[in-house]
Amino acid sequence: MRFNSSIFQIDATPRRADGEYMAHARISCNRDGEARQDIYVSGDLAGFDMREDAIRFATDWAMEWLERRYG
Template sequence: MRFNSTTFRIDPTPRRADGEYMAHARISCLADGEESNVYMSGDLAAFDARDDAIRFAKEWAVAWLDARYG
C-alpha cells in the first residue's frame, strides 16, 4: 500500500445476495474530517465466505488506489 491511508478510507463491507457474499468497495477521500470523492466499485465477485469477500474487496481497492495515486 503506497497511498496515504489517513487520506483514504476503504469500506469493503460485502452485501448478501442469493446465499453468497458480493464483494464491493466504497472508497472515499478524507479532507478536514469530511468525506468526499466517493467511488463505488460495483459488484466485484461472489464468495461463499464473508471474510473472502472482504479480503478481495480490500485488495482490489488498494490496487485501484495504487494505480491512480501510487
C-alpha cells in the same frame, strides 16, 4: 472492514445476495478536515461463500485501484 489512512478509507463490507457475499468497495477521502467524500464506488466485483473472502478480495481490489491512480 475499513482500511484507514490519513487520506483514503476503504469500506469493503460485503452485501449478502442469493446466498453469497458480494464483494464491492467504497473508496472515500477526507482532505483538510472536510467531510468525507466518495471518490469511487465499485459495482459487484465477485461472489463468495465466505464473508472474509469477500472482504479480502474487495480490499485488495481497492488498494490496487488506489495504487494505480495515486501510487
